[in-house]
Amino acid sequence: MLIIFYIFAALSVLGGLGVLLLRNPIHCALSLVGTFFCLGAIYVMLNAEFVAVIQVLVYAGAIMVLFLFVLMLLSSKDSEKYANKWPIGKILAGLLSLGIFVQIASLFNASELQLGPKGEYPLEVVEEVGSIALIGRLLFTDYILAFEIIAILLLVAVIGAVVIAKRRFQ
Amino acid sequence: MIPIEHILLLSAVLFTLGVLGVMLRRNVIIIFMSIELMLNAVNLSFVTFARSMDSMTGVIFIFFIIVVAAAEAVVGLSIILSIFRTRKTLNIDEFNILKW
Structure with a gap:
């Protein structure tokens, strides 16, 4: 179980690196699809089947197909010559994102992670009712206003x- | 059970990759993809906390986040499409009409 999680985590980080580093935008989009699939697998391991399904259907299916369509419509010839003209900018960007990463990761220090009281849906209840049935029930009762607005x-x-x-029209 | 800190660390790494992509890449569609990557990193931490807190609210939140992300992708890509018609480029440094 744990080893499968690490494999999918490594693959999803690899996909994210692909978005960051690959030259061809189409390859970037495809590696992002890979990341979304790996995240969907991790959602399954976290007992969130509904999220996994809409992750693959909506994100990897609909949204990324939209991205690919637009990329193929807008094939600009000068596609990846636009390097950053300002090398200090790269260093600044690296430092800034390192700072962001350290800030976020320091929040997740396990000993200091203060979680509030537990909710009312432990794993047994979710397994018994089924996560999709629970989500549907909540969406059409407690969250009905938000559902209509969305x-x-x-x-x-x-x-x-x-x-x-x-x-x-002219 | 997967340790919660490891999943949150993965989420932080993915978010940082998204931030780096927004700051380093100049192709506007790739910047947009990096934003989607950041949204996914946040979704991952939502699911993690929802599972570890025995709550369903995080999962409901993700439902709404994905809908908003889809709407955002549609509108953003159509804006990019209409800018591309006039400027004939995807380089974000050329999109400076609104710059003071």
């Missing part, structure tokens, strides 16, 4: 995308 948000996003991306 539906309107999706509608607005679709209309907005069509309006922004269409060609203007």
Whole structure:
């Protein structure tokens, strides 16, 4: 179990490094798809099957296909000649992100990690009812308002995308 | 059971890779992909905390985060598409009309 987690963790970090380092944007998108698949596998190990399924369907499926479509539509010839002209910028970026990493990682120091009281859905309850059934029940009872609002948000996003991306008539 | 700190460390590493991608790459679509990577890193820590706290709220949150990420990707990519029509490049350094 643990060794499988480490394999998937290493693969997902490798995919993230691919996004950072590969020259061709299409290769970047494909390595990001790999990262999303590995994260989906880790979600399965964390007993969050629903999240794993929508991770693969929505992220690796829908969103990344959208990215690939746009990348293939906008094949600019000068694709990766735009190196950073300012070398100090790279050093500054490295230092800044190192600082961010140290800050985040120091929060996760296990001995100081203060978790609040436990919730009401331990693993046995989730296994008995099923995580998808639980999520559906919560979405349509406690979170119904947020669910309705997010539906309107999706509608607005679709209309907005069509309006922004269409060609203007002369 | 996977130790919680290891998953959180993985999430921190992925988030840092996303930050680095935003700062180092100049292709606007790759910057956008790095933002998606950061969103995923945060999702991972949400799931981890939800599992270790025996709570369902984190998972519900992820549902909403993924919907918002999809909406954001659609609108952002259409903005990129319409900018590309006028400027004919994907280099973010050229997108400086709004710069003071």
